[in-house]
Amino acid sequence: KAGVTQTPRYLIKTRGQQVTLSCSPISGHRSVSWYQQTPGQGLQFLFEYFSETQRNKGNFPGRFSGRQFSNSRSEMNVSTLELGDSALYLCASSKRGQGTEAFFGQGTRLTVV
Amino acid sequence: QQQVKQSPQSLIVQKGGISIINCAYENTAFDYFPWYQQFPGKGPALLIAIRPDVSEKKEGRFTISFNKSAKQFSLHIMDSQPGDSATYFCAASMMVGAQKLVFGQGTRLTINP
Numbered sequence: 048k049a050g051v052t053q054t055p056r057y058l059i060k061t062r063g064q065q066v067t068l069s070c071s072p073i074s075g076h077r078s079v080s081w082y083q084q085t086p087g088q089g090l091q092f093l094f095e096y097f098s099e100t101q102r103n104k105g106n107f108p109g110r111f112s113g114r115q116f117s118n119s120r121s122e123m124n125v126s127t128l129e130l131g132d133s134a135l136y137l138c139a140s141s142k143r144g145q146g147t148e149a150f151f152g153q154g155t156r157l158t159v160v
Numbered sequence: 161q162q163q164v165k166q167s168p169q170s171l172i173v174q175k176g177g178i179s180i181i182n183c184a185y186e187n188t189a190f191d192y193f194p195w196y197q198q199f200p201g202k203g204p205a206l207l208i209a210i211r212p213d214v215s216e217k218k219e220g221r222f223t224i225s226f227n228k229s230a231k232q233f234s235l236h237i238m239d240s241q242p243g244d245s246a247t248y249f250c251a252a253s254m255m256v257g258a259q260k261l262v263f264g265q266g267t268r269l270t271i272n273p
Contacts (some may be wrong), residue, residue, distance in 0.1 A: 090263035151203035
């Protein structure tokens, strides 16, 4: 059974640009959550999508947005990148409502220069 | 109230010893407490999880102890091995919106051979 797939693995962007990250959940998982991981702030919840609708949102500015497609794949977008957005962005998938175990992908390492 | 406090930040244990990592939470609405293990360059991997209706859960060498009245839970790794060297995160969430995990700051565990 394939795990959670995130693409790309690494990205380098310039301040002010925008970026789109992709996440393909485990087959049969319909919930996708996104997290930001930094050395200073640790792992922080960004948002969760289920059935193409945002169900939960963390405390991040509106520059961070996401969406989910009918096949449960999800994308996360960050606009007007700032240096502080440099982080590992992790996606987790789960069977919402049938158990709360969340399985993480390997993440996308974003560096903003 | 949403915080989960984890200690210690780093821990060195001799091979064969017991590794103990502690977490404390404030929000009594939390009712799902997983532990994740993360190796460098990888996403967090679910290790073991507990719900507050039990005081202890054991899976192989890994045990979670849960103290509901003290709002504390801990991870014990018995017979610690060099391959256990990783960063460990405790987390908490609510069954409603269970995909929104609140993480502790992490513990870097080193097992000396």
